[in-house]
Amino acid sequence: MSTSTPAKKEIAAIKGTKDILPGEVGIWQKVEAEAKGLFEFYGYRELRAPVFEATDLFEKGTGETTDIVTKEMYTFTDKGGRSITLRPEYTPSVARAIIEHRLYLQPDPLRFYFIGPMFRYDKPQKGRYRQFHQVDVEVFGEKDPAIDAEIVEMADTLLKNLGVQNAETLVNSVGCRACRPAYSKDLRAHAEKVRDLLCPDCQRKIATNPLRIFDCKVESCREQAARFPKISSYLCRECRDHFTKFCSYLDLFGIPYKVEPNLVRGLDYYTKTTFEIVSSGLGAQNALLGGGRYDDMMKDFGGPDLSAIGFALGMERLISILKIKPEKSKFLYIATLGEAAKTKGIEFARFFRRQGVESLIEFVGRSLKNQMSRANKLGAAWVLIVGEEEIRKGLYQLKDMATGNQNEAKAEDLLKIICDSA
Numbered sequence: 001m002s003t004s005t006p007a008k009k010e011i012a013a014i015k016g017t018k019d020i021l022p023g024e025v026g027i028w029q030k031v032e033a034e035a036k037g038l039f040e041f042y043g044y045r046e047l048r049a050p051v052f053e054a055t056d057l058f059e060k061g062t063g064e065t066t067d068i069v070t071k072e073m074y075t076f077t078d079k080g081g082r083s084i085t086l087r088p089e090y091t092p093s094v095a096r097a098i099i100e101h102r103l104y105l106q107p108d109p110l111r112f113y114f115i116g117p118m119f120r121y122d123k124p125q126k127g128r129y130r131q132f133h134q135v136d137v138e139v140f141g142e143k144d145p146a147i148d149a150e151i152v153e154m155a156d157t158l159l160k161n162l163g164v165q166n167a168e169t170l171v172n173s174v175g176c177r178a179c180r181p182a183y184s185k186d187l188r189a190h191a192e193k194v195r196d197l198l199c200p201d202c203q204r205k206i207a208t209n210p211l212r213i214f215d216c217k218v219e220s221c222r223e224q225a226a227r228f229p230k231i232s233s234y235l236c237r238e239c240r241d242h243f244t245k246f247c248s249y250l251d252l253f254g255i256p257y258k259v260e261p262n263l264v265r266g267l268d269y270y271t272k273t274t275f276e277i278v279s280s281g282l283g284a285q286n287a288l289l290g291g292g293r294y295d296d297m298m299k300d301f302g303g304p305d306l307s308a309i310g311f312a313l314g315m316e317r318l319i320s321i322l323k324i325k326p327e328k329s330k331f332l333y334i335a336t337l338g339e340a341a342k343t344k345g346i347e348f349a350r351f352f353r354r355q356g357v358e359s360l361i362e363f364v365g366r367s368l369k370n371q372m373s374r375a376n377k378l379g380a381a382w383v384l385i386v387g388e389e390e391i392r393k394g395l396y397q398l399k400d401m402a403t404g405n406q407n408e409a410k411a412e413d414l415l416k417i418i419c420d421s422a
């Protein structure tokens with residue numbers, strides 16, 4: 001027998017994950033409701049894909065040279081020997097679902113949204129989690145730059161509706177498979193010249209994907225990247241044309257924007273349009289949402305040749321800068337004393353809930369006085385007192401907690417009093 005008892009380890013959530021407790025969930029629900037309502041207004045419908053997928057979906061879709069795939073994926077082998085990955089982002093799942101269910105054969109617009117958790121094995125730091133949440137929007141089969149602008153306008157509207165201020169829209173074009181290779185080649189040559197000034201990671205990227213050097217957060221790499229050639233002078237006619245039109249549609253939608261020539265985003269699949277909405281309230285890593293066009297993914301997956309565009313918004317970051325306070329709901333607290341009153345109280349609770357009145361009755365055997373102070377502490381709008389005496393008389397005390405007014409009323413009149421003061 002051991003003489004020392006080991007210190008009891010408290011159970012805790014896994015590093016990089018976080019509970020969203022009832023006290024803070026109100027703002028999440030508010031953002032989710034606002035997003036869903038708005039997207040539906042623009043003709044988008046929800047598409048819910050599984051939390052995990054075959055690993056090669058993300059290798060193929062997100063891109064084998066991205067930081068996400070090389071460093072951050074939650075990948076494991078399941079009992080059937082399959083390689084499974086918890087989705088690090090949503091786009092490849094939507095593309096897969098469209099192909100698998102041949103949604104493109106149906107008349108509905110291929111416009112989708114989703115809100116839910118994503119998983120990345122990133123270094124946990126302030127405001128960054130390994131299970132984090134995104135609002136995701138994707139459109140397929142619309143090539144026209146007008147949709148690029150409309151999707152930016154929709155994102156901008158969502159942020160405005162949520163009271164976000166000091167947000168700025170950055171836009172760029174990253175070209176296409178016709179024009180980007182020449183750019184990559186020049187970029188590689190430039191990066192090679194300053195190889196020694198780049199971090200080991202970026203030194204590797206020179207060969208694999210020099211565009212990804214722009215994603216690096218190391219200061220010396222950023223300094224060098226700022227001096228690299230800009231993609232704008234390499235765009236082919238089609239890409240240049242698309243970008244010009246995109247910008248003029250943004251003007252039409254009344255969205256102020258800034259062209260940011262180094263905005264390449266950390267994903268391999270982007271073609272033509274990329275954009276970010278950044279907030280000055282977030283510090284250096286200040287992107288609230290980002291997205292772009294990815295015209296090759298569908299055909300790379302073996303599906304039809306459908307162009308696509310989308311964005312993802314980080315819920316944690318957004319919520320960290322929101323100042324809105326969700327309204328507290330008004331509810332009735334039913335205080336009972338004695339067995340008969342408890343039965344009557346349950347009947348009242350069922351009745352009021354059916355009538356649309358939020359009602360709380362607790363079964364912990366507190367005294368009437370204690371129940372009254374509970375109701376006060378919880379912020380009840382009304383308290384209904386049900387005791388044996390009240391049942392015998394058929395008259396119940398209803399207290400309006402805001403005014404302090406107390407009414408003695410028959411059961412059938414209680415609802416009216418509540419509704420009148422609601």
Ligand SMILES: [Zn+2]
Nearest residue numbers: 176179236239
């Ligand atoms: Zn091009």
Ligand SMILES: [Zn+2]
Nearest residue numbers: 199202216221
């Ligand atoms: Zn670097």
